Amino acid sequence: MMSEKKVVRYKLVRHKWPDEIEAEKKQRKRRIGIIALCVIFFFSGYGLNRFLSRSDVTNDKTFAKLSEVYTIMKNKFYFGKDKEDFNEQLINGAIKGMVDAGGDQHTMYLNNEQSENFTSSMEGSVVGIGVTMYALDDNTFIISDIIKDSPAEKAGLHAGDQIYAVDGKVLKNTSTEEVAKKVKGESGTKVKLEIIRSGKHIEKTITRKKVNGTVFSEIKGDTAKIELTTFAETxxxxxxxxxxxxxxAKVKHLIIDLRDNSGGYLKAALQIASYLMQDDQVIFKEDDHDGNITEYKTLNGYEHYTFDKLLILVNGGTASASEALTAALKEQAQAIVIGEKTYGKGTVQIPLPFKDGSMLKYTTGEWITPKGNKLNKVGITPDIKVAQEAAYVTGMPQLDKEEFAFDTVNEAASPVQIYLKFLGYAVDRTDAYFSYTSAKALTQYQKDHELKADGKIREEVCRSLVSDCLRKWRNDPYKYDLQLKKAMEIANEK
Structure with missing residues (x-):
């Protein structure tokens, strides 16, 4: 979860965690699921003193030292008297220290708010407006996707719109979590958004509602495309x-889009694989702490769907359950994998909620493909490598000064010239040198968008360019999404 640019995807303005894209809110007691890995185990929280009083711990000198340090910090540390909830801070800090010492970025201790965000993201539905956002910085939030039939779509929001203000409050120096809280709310209530589109400010009042959906499909000719944004319980x-x-619809080919899908419940991956594989086939294997290998096979009672061609789109944001599913379909259902190398997260985590609302999410095993290949820190190399359109994957430039003109070497010049080229303006280069020709192209762009037309690069111009590029790319993906375009070409080959 996992992109060099600061990208946070929200399904209905929903948080995604950076270690597994991104990044997926409200833990519920779960029925005993299809397999043990989809069960959430609930444990009672124990105070540190009670924990340290257990016979198997107090005999250990290391834990005795931990207990002594805790007692000193709690009762004698000078600055402790001025800290609110200092006892809780000490315990949480000790737990976090133990977790961090494991050296596994996917094992983590989550406080109450983080735990709520994580578990809610896995539910598959949320009350909001139905958008996915890119956070370019603490002031700029760009809509990248609109969920079909959502309040956002009905209100006329478009991919590429910048959310400038929520309920009259301009978004400045804020976090993605804070934006999410502002946009979400009770079903039936209204939220007022001020957006910027092509340099113009537009106000939209949108009624919130519960929107379900982590899976979206469309049909184009003989080919269907299904996009999975995460593997939620639904x-x-x-x-x-x-x-x-x-x-x-009697289509012949299926494209499954797993790009930027950072995983989720393996239960969902098992279900999906069971639709597309045959009876009694191995989907994946688990190597646990004790070295035991457990095979997970296709589930009983699932109708099997077959297609002439099964294609899967992946990129560097494809991780965890997405990789497990991709590997299973590649090895067992002859799926063709297209795009870029996946992230390489082949471990499974179990979340353990505590009574106080916090949670420990820890790694319990490693996933192995049906043919015995490991995924962790390796990833999946696609059968057909296709780089994405440069304007789409190029992050917003970070300016080191307020503005600069042509005949300047600056790292921000390259993204700006890439954006201009994609939008059809006549630039003569796309490196870090900002040329006179490119400045002329920028001046024309500024005129077309009612911006100050002086050919200089500044933050306002960069934001507008990013927004316009994203809008163009999203509005005609079968033309500008190079990976999807390649998949369609292969599907249509005789």
């Missing part, structure tokens, strides 16, 4: 319903 069933509709 994703497997959703995927099955989309397959039913696709079957009725």
């Amino acid at each position: 994703s497997g069933d959703e995927f099955g319903r989309h397959l039913e509709d696709i079957k009725k």
Whole structure:
């Protein structure tokens, strides 16, 4: 979860964690699931003193030292008297220290708010407006996707719109979590957004509602495309319903888009694989702490769907459950993998909520493909490598000064010239040198968008360029999404 530019995807303005893209809110007691890995185990929280009083711990000198340090910090540390909830801070800090000492970025201790955000993201639905956002910086939030039939779509929001203000408050020096809280709310209530589109400020009042969906599909000719944004608890069933509709349309080929899908519940991956593989086939294996290898096979009672060509889109944001599913379909269902090398997260985590609302999410094992290949820190190399359109993957430039003109060497010049080229303006280069020709192109762009037309690069111009590029790319993905375009070409080959 995992991109060099600061990208946070929200399904209905929903948080995604950076270690597994991004990044996926509200833990519920779960039924005993299809397999043990999808069960959430609940444990009672123990105070540190009670923990340290256990016979198997007090005999250990190391834990005795920990207890002594805790007692000193709690009762004798000079600055402790001025700290609110200092006892809780000490315990949380000690737990975090133990977790961090493991050296595993996917094992983490989450406080109450982080725990709520994590578990809610896995639910598959949330009350909001139905958008996905890119956070370019603490002041700039760009809409990258609009969920079909969502309040955002009905209100006329577009991919590429910049959310400038929420309920009259301009978004400055804020976090993505704070933006999420502002946009979410109770179903039936209204939120007022001020957006910037092509340099113009537009106000939209949108009524919030519960929007379900982590799976989206569309049909183009003989080919259907299903996009999975995450593997939530509802994703497997959703995927099955989309397959039913696709079957009725009698399409020949299926494209599964797992790009920037950072994973989630392996239960959902098992369900989806069971629709596309045959009975009694191995989907993946688990190597646990004790070296035991457990095989997970296709589930009983699932209708099998077959296609002439099965294609999977992946990139560097494809991780965890997405990689497990991709590997299974590649090795067992002859799927063709297209795009860029995946992230390489082949471990499984179990979240353990405590009574106080905090949570420990820790790694319990490593996933192995049906043919015995490891995924962790390796990833999946696509069968057909296709780099994405440069304007789409180029992050917003960070200016080291307020503005600069042509005949200047500056790292910000390259992204600006790449954006201009994608938008159809006549630039003569895309490196860090800002040329006279490119400055002329920028001047024309500024005129076309009612910006100060002086050919100089500044933050306002950069934001407008990013927004316009994203809008153009999203509005015609079959033309500008180079990976999707390649998949369609392969599907249409005789």
